[in-house]
Amino acid sequence: MPSSDTVHIIGAGLAGLAAAVRLSAQGRRIVVHEATGQPGGRCRSYYDHVTGMVIDNGTHLLLSGNHAAMSYLKAIGAGHLLEGPPSAEFEFIDLPTAQRWTVRFNDGQIPWWIFDKSRRVPQTRVRDYLPLMRLMWTSADKPLSELMRCEGPLYERLLEPLFLAALNIEPLHGSGKLAGRIIRETLALGGQACRPLIAPGGIGDAFVAPALRTLREQGVEMTLQHPLHALVFDGDRVAGLDFGEETVSLGEGDRVILAVPAYAATVMVPGLSAPTAFRGIVNAHFRVDPPARAPRMIGVVNGTTEWIFALPGRVAVTVSDAGDLIDMPRAELAQTIWNEVAKVLGLSDTLPPWQIVRERRATFAATPEENAKRPQPVTRWRNLVLAGDWTDTGLPATIEGAVRSGHRAAELVAGEARSKKAA
Ligand SMILES: Cc1cc2nc3c(=O)[nH]c(=O)nc-3n(C[C@H](O)[C@H](O)[C@H](O)COP(=O)(O)OP(=O)(O)OC[C@H]3O[C@@H](n4cnc5c(N)ncnc54)[C@H](O)[C@@H]3O)c2cc1C
Numbered sequence: 001m002p003s004s005d006t007v008h009i010i011g012a013g014l015a016g017l018a019a020a021v022r023l024s025a026q027g028r029r030i031v032v033h034e035a036t037g038q039p040g041g042r043c044r045s046y047y048d049h050v051t052g053m054v055i056d057n058g059t060h061l062l063l064s065g066n067h068a069a070m071s072y073l074k075a076i077g078a079g080h081l082l083e084g085p086p087s088a089e090f091e092f093i094d095l096p097t098a099q100r101w102t103v104r105f106n107d108g109q110i111p112w113w114i115f116d117k118s119r120r121v122p123q124t125r126v127r128d129y130l131p132l133m134r135l136m137w138t139s140a141d142k143p144l145s146e147l148m149r150c151e152g153p154l155y156e157r158l159l160e161p162l163f164l165a166a167l168n169i170e171p172l173h174g175s176g177k178l179a180g181r182i183i184r185e186t187l188a189l190g191g192q193a194c195r196p197l198i199a200p201g202g203i204g205d206a207f208v209a210p211a212l213r214t215l216r217e218q219g220v221e222m223t224l225q226h227p228l229h230a231l232v233f234d235g236d237r238v239a240g241l242d243f244g245e246e247t248v249s250l251g252e253g254d255r256v257i258l259a260v261p262a263y264a265a266t267v268m269v270p271g272l273s274a275p276t277a278f279r280g281i282v283n284a285h286f287r288v289d290p291p292a293r294a295p296r297m298i299g300v301v302n303g304t305t306e307w308i309f310a311l312p313g314r315v316a317v318t319v320s321d322a323g324d325l326i327d328m329p330r331a332e333l334a335q336t337i338w339n340e341v342a343k344v345l346g347l348s349d350t351l352p353p354w355q356i357v358r359e360r361r362a363t364f365a366a367t368p369e370e371n372a373k374r375p376q377p378v379t380r381w382r383n384l385v386l387a388g389d390w391t392d393t394g395l396p397a398t399i400e401g402a403v404r405s406g407h408r409a410a411e412l413v414a415g416e417a418r419s420k421k422a423a
Helices: 014-024 067-075 131-136 153-167 176-185 203-217 262-268 323-327 330-345 368-372 399-422
Strands: 006-010 029-033 045-048 053-056 089-094 099-104 221-223 230-234 237-242 247-249 255-258 278-287 297-301 307-311 314-319 354-364 384-386
Touching (some): 014 203, 053 203, 053 278, 053 314, 053 354, 067 399, 089 153, 131 176, 153 176, 176 368, 255 399, 314 330
Parallel strands (some): 006 255
Antiparallel strands (some): 045 053, 230 237, 278 354, 297 307, 307 314
């Protein structure tokens, strides 16, 4: 590709940003077009006037084995902005009984923790863990409930909360193939791949602002509030980008990476197979100083609350596959969640300043049916590549999946340029 050729990236979520960062080092013209006034997409922070705090649309959890996300953070100089314990530990509480337990994975790949009563899930036996081996290599995609026994202490006290968080769907209905992949990329690699990492200073400061700085330094153009209305097709290529008031004509060497959500892509790309069902996530934010001894992160079993994050000057709660909670009156929901938080952290029942963030289409529904609809990045138009957490990454809709899809799209565009040069 001659250096004057342009790569247009549509959508400045993490997939689009990751693609732009990957390509930016290669000295070609890149223009990112974002529909809204703020890059980051589903991974963003903003100032909330009600609580007087900068909050995340959702506290995003990564695992140390998310290698694409780590390499993206490294490329934008932000690796140090994630924090987590030195080894993989997950603390849980059963809300009705207040029983607490901590699962402690050992660092290496041989899972000694399963053989150690003080590290594994209480009331479990070594043989309870064997079905996980089968799940890792399952080939046909079926609901998890058809592939393993979804009951008992191991399931209820570790696997259910883990799969619910990662798949954002009631795990019984979740894709067994995606669940198996999660195990393969985390537990099977040992504790050093499972350290939980969060951005205590906010996801905007960790994942977005440093990327924008990097892209600016590399001369990448970023146009905000510039929604693409339609792709203009001509035979086997995209010939133009229709932004409503203007249409940008594409030259022979120009390329397009479409990194918008599935529901936006299906409107623009004829005949595109993509997930059409989605699941919501609710986050609650409370302006309060957590007790000094509060765990940074604790999983809650048998409550409305699923994960509590104790951060400087605030407490955040995540509820995945939030279903009916999305439409519950906000004040009632805040009080319900706060009552649980107060119980777990030993705080007063008095509701502190709060905010509820409801993301109705947080992720595609990770069922076998929806998973089967995910497309490959290459399309039948030779200059159009797809990216996004909903494309066929083999992973659930996560930061890791979004970044991998962005990298893959960038490599497809760059690889094609390399082979042209060599010819
Ligand atoms: C509340 C919540 C909590 C989450 N928690 C976690 C977590 O703990 N761990 C984890 O790994 N993942 C988590 N995720 C998932 C993660 O945020 C997403 O997988 C990831 O951000 C998706 O990035 P993306 O670039 O694929 O899509 P998006 O972020 O949706 O980006 C698409 C971009 O395209 C733009 N766009 C749309 N239409 C147009 C158009 N016509 N023209 C131009 N631009 C357009 C959008 O405005 C957006 O900026 C969470 C998601 C949510 C919502």
